[in-house]
Amino acid sequence: MSEGRGRLSSVRGKGSLPVRAVAELLEPETLQLLKNECGGLQTLLKNNHQVFRVEAGRVHIRDWRDRNPRRAAGRRKPVAPGAVKTRPCWFHTHHPQGCPLQAQLCAYAHGTHDLRPSTRPLKKMKNTLC
Incomplete structure (x- = not known):
């Protein structure tokens, strides 16, 4: 798990991980449960958009300090x-x-x-x- 934590620690510093790498951090049973409950890991991440941002197959921890929202301000x-x-x-x-x-x-x-x-x-x- 220490290797996983090392990879995740860079996320706060504007880094990201491929969705596949995030999935590899979870047990297969957990992934199957997520798929059965809500459509899978990517859906879970997108449903928790306050915390995560998924773009081009990569998972980013949302940084609320960013003043440049990705969506058009008029749509929000x-x-x-x-x-x-x-x-x-x-x-x-x-x-x-x-x-x-x-x-x-x-x-x-x-x-x-x-x-x-x-x-x-x-x-x-x-x-x-x-």
Whole structure:
């Protein structure tokens, strides 16, 4: 696993991995479960677009410091004021180097003290994996 961690550590520094290399880090049973639940690894990564960006068969960790969004600004819906700080920040919670943004600049909560109740209606969850 140390080799895998070494490869992944470069991702924060604007690196990327081919989807195949990411798949090789997972057990075959996990890949099959992902395929059965939501269509596979690439679908899971795209569904978690807040964390990952998949382009040309390569997986990038999304860097929210980038001010050049890949999509046209007109196509993106504005963030509703009631949606800010209503969910925990994935980077703050899970990434070894934490969130690249300061807490006041991140749209997600950096700890329970930062978490606010949502004013948006709840969505129905299709499944828990994807």
